[in-house]
Amino acid sequence: MVAGLLFLAFAYLAVGQAAANRNGAQTAADAAALAAALDTRDKLADEWVENVLDPTKWRDIFDGNGVPFDGCGRADQLAAQNNATAxxxxxxxxxxxxxxxxxxxxxVGDSIVPGTENIHAKASATAVIExxxxxxxxxxxAGDDVLPELTCKDDEKWKLDPEDLVDLPEPQDLFDVHLVD
Incomplete structure (x- = not known):
């Protein structure tokens, strides 16, 4: 009976090890996807600020066009910091x-479950820039001397004065970054 209880205890330990490894992989995937999207969100916001006086470019910027999507380098960094490869x-x-x-x-490591010593946890995540x-x-x-009014999150209105562009929305005011799966 004691041997059976010890076997169950080791089996639960193995399952716990695998679950912890899987959770670590999901954390790494989530962090990496968010980091890549945040990096690109900041570039889109910078692009908007550079083109704030040319509202003909705004639609493309808000649709995610206008900057290269090169945030995967940031995703690789975050995955590495979480002891994973992306x-x-x-x-x-x-x-x-x-x-x-x-x-x-x-x-996962050595356990009483055969074959786990070379099994690596895998996970995926998707982050979008809305x-x-x-x-x-x-x-x-809007005319030549008037910029369109922005209506952003929570119906916050931004009346932009082309002569006084000191109080512009921040990246988090313009775009939301979140996980979708």
């Missing part, structure tokens, strides 16, 4: 973003 690519979602698949560098602002089409309420 494979990163552009997400195929409603909004632009990244899908990251990771594999832990550390195997625009938070809308603005009227060009020609509706």
């Amino acid at each position: 494979a990163c690519g552009i997400a195929d979602e409603l909004y632009p973003g990244y899908t990251v698949e990771v594999e832990t560098n550390k195997a 625009p938070l602002c809308t603005f009227p089409p060009l020609g509706e309420g």
